[in-house]
Amino acid sequence: MTVQNQQAVARYRNDFLREVEERVEDGEWVKMCMQCGVCAGSCPLGNAWQHTPQKLFMMIRAGKREEVLTSDAMWMCTSCYNCIVRCPRKLPITHIMHGLANYAHRLNIAPKGQPTREVAKLFWNNLAKTGRVNELKFSLAMYFKDGFVQGIKNAMAMQSVGLGLVKAKRLNPMELFGGHKCKDTGSFNKMIAKAREIEDRKKGFTS
Amino acid sequence: MNASIATNQTILVVGGGISGMTAALEAAECGKQVILAERDTSLGGRTALLYRYFPKMCHPTCGLEINLRRLKANRNLRVMTQTEVVSVTGQRGDYNVTLKISPRYVNQNCTGCGECAKVVEAEIANPYEYGLSKTKAAYLPHAMAYPQRYVLDASIVGTADGEKAKAACKYSAIELDMQIETVELKVGAVVWATGWKPYDAAKIQPYGYDRFDNVITSLEFERLADPHGPTGGKLLRPSDGKEAKNIAFIQCAGSRDENHLRHCSRICCMASLKQTQYVREAYGEEGKSTVYYIDIRSIDRLEDFYQKVQQDPTVKFVKSKVASIKLHEASGDLVLHGVNTEGYHRYAEQHDLVVLAVGMEPESNGIALPADIVTDSSGFIEGSKDGGQFSAGAASSPLDVNRSVQSATAASLRAIQVVHKTSASEGAR
Numbered sequence: 001m002t003v004q005n006q007q008a009v010a011r012y013r014n015d016f017l018r019e020v021e022e023r024v025e026d027g028e029w030v031k032m033c034m035q036c037g038v039c040a041g042s043c044p045l046g047n048a049w050q051h052t053p054q055k056l057f058m059m060i061r062a063g064k065r066e067e068v069l070t071s072d073a074m075w076m077c078t079s080c081y082n083c084i085v086r087c088p089r090k091l092p093i094t095h096i097m098h099g100l101a102n103y104a105h106r107l108n109i110a111p112k113g114q115p116t117r118e119v120a121k122l123f124w125n126n127l128a129k130t131g132r133v134n135e136l137k138f139s140l141a142m143y144f145k146d147g148f149v150q151g152i153k154n155a156m157a158m159q160s161v162g163l164g165l166v167k168a169k170r171l172n173p174m175e176l177f178g179g180h181k182c183k184d185t186g187s188f189n190k191m192i193a194k195a196r197e198i199e200d201r202k203k204g205f206t207s
Numbered sequence: 208m209n210a211s212i213a214t215n216q217t218i219l220v221v222g223g224g225i226s227g228m229t230a231a232l233e234a235a236e237c238g239k240q241v242i243l244a245e246r247d248t249s250l251g252g253r254t255a256l257l258y259r260y261f262p263k264m265c266h267p268t269c270g271l272e273i274n275l276r277r278l279k280a281n282r283n284l285r286v287m288t289q290t291e292v293v294s295v296t297g298q299r300g301d302y303n304v305t306l307k308i309s310p311r312y313v314n315q316n317c318t319g320c321g322e323c324a325k326v327v328e329a330e331i332a333n334p335y336e337y338g339l340s341k342t343k344a345a346y347l348p349h350a351m352a353y354p355q356r357y358v359l360d361a362s363i364v365g366t367a368d369g370e371k372a373k374a375a376c377k378y379s380a381i382e383l384d385m386q387i388e389t390v391e392l393k394v395g396a397v398v399w400a401t402g403w404k405p406y407d408a409a410k411i412q413p414y415g416y417d418r419f420d421n422v423i424t425s426l427e428f429e430r431l432a433d434p435h436g437p438t439g440g441k442l443l444r445p446s447d448g449k450e451a452k453n454i455a456f457i458q459c460a461g462s463r464d465e466n467h468l469r470h471c472s473r474i475c476c477m478a479s480l481k482q483t484q485y486v487r488e489a490y491g492e493e494g495k496s497t498v499y500y501i502d503i504r505s506i507d508r509l510e511d512f513y514q515k516v517q518q519d520p521t522v523k524f525v526k527s528k529v530a531s532i533k534l535h536e537a538s539g540d541l542v543l544h545g546v547n548t549e550g551y552h553r554y555a556e557q558h559d560l561v562v563l564a565v566g567m568e569p570e571s572n573g574i575a576l577p578a579d580i581v582t583d584s585s586g587f588i589e590g591s592k593d594g595g596q597f598s599a600g601a602a603s604s605p606l607d608v609n610r611s612v613q614s615a616t617a618a619s620l621r622a623i624q625v626v627h628k629t630s631a632s633e634g635a636r
Binding site for chain 2: 034035036037038040041042046047051052054055085086087088089090
């Protein structure tokens, strides 16, 4: 092909679909969508989405990389699995939504301050250090995510619930100091690091 | 029934719908001996229960009439109703077939006078109206039934009703002590024309076929439109008998769906396009049809019909697989929810009646076929490994009537080739 031809073809080459297939979890399913719209119609949060799943799939196939990855649509998924159950082509739609969200997050172009993204980050950071979820620290982190003053307000509002949980022995105040851990935190951390390394290699974040 | 007429030059056709009748007639008219075994009480199959054909909007009775005349005129063809195949053993050119004949309780003396139906009181769900109406337990299957003989439902045998029917018959046609018969035959080739059945619409949970009276199948809609049907041809909805003027047609109800039928049933798009014209026929400009579709598959020259319907202002097309149907309690109407993928608009549309264009499933699904028979992933019959058994019409693939007849003629020719070879080799001996 001549350079001119290559340039002409390049305009139509869908690099984004290929990128999604290679780097997004379950991304290879996107091409199977037949645009029937049953996922969009079945989604309980459907009217809250900027783009419905089948629209996102069409946008991927149309090469709209920027619009898809910066969208907050896939962050709205609550994992109810209605779409997976009803999809006539058995696309794992919920998983693709999470895959797209994760990919956008890794590229750091996901919408800043998107609540689902913020919660997910807090949850992961809470879990990944000790191998156990520290519910007290997680709740506090949630309270204080929008600043100190708002955090105090949130904590005051939830005071009776918190005390109730302490009384019922469902919440241990001592968790604030270190908290419980899995048996071998060092090995756990190594495992997480290895998993990250494999994921990075597979998804091409490291060459 | 005497088994001596059958030799291994005989062709057995299983199923007496349009495909089976065609396959049997084509072979019989070529001079071959043919046995046509039909499970039901009458020939005609599902074709006899349609109101009109697409794309010419002509009546199926016309084609049936022609086939029945051919059939009555042919000495080579023997029709056996209420007959099921129990087993097929042996090989190409030399099969042993076991048939089971269920009792009709009415013999060949029957003149179709209908005196028995007058005195019988028990009623059964009319099997020819998909249960939309009831019929007396002594009944003529339908106006075009062949043979034109009454049937006594097994449920009244041994009751006072059965005795009343027997007493009312002037021709000694009712035999209440008829038993199941088993017949052994030798045949050279078998044509499976077992046809199709509608996919069980109740399995499509979000459409609520089992919960909402006004969600019906396309086949039930055919019966509503038929002047011989339960409503006398008026499009009255089941819940309250109101005239349905704003009708939704939902395509791919069960077809093209990994959760239901994997294949495209091919005929449903055309069937729904045809049915929109029943609505127009009934109400003129006042009727309203809305077709919800993934994509319209009107194959090759049938595209003309699609274009004609597209120009009809009473028909609206919405590109969307409907996600769910909810009942509008006050009116009995149904509200369809989904997203129109042309522009991604969310809708909640209200309709009087919803017609599910249900997919075609092989009638033979759930029935044990001979071990030698090969079927595809949906259960459609491809034929036997030894090349002596063939499939015709909708038993082989989802086909419309036109293509079923073509398929049946082709199957008949293959069967003729098998028995022709057999008889030629016998002659040389």
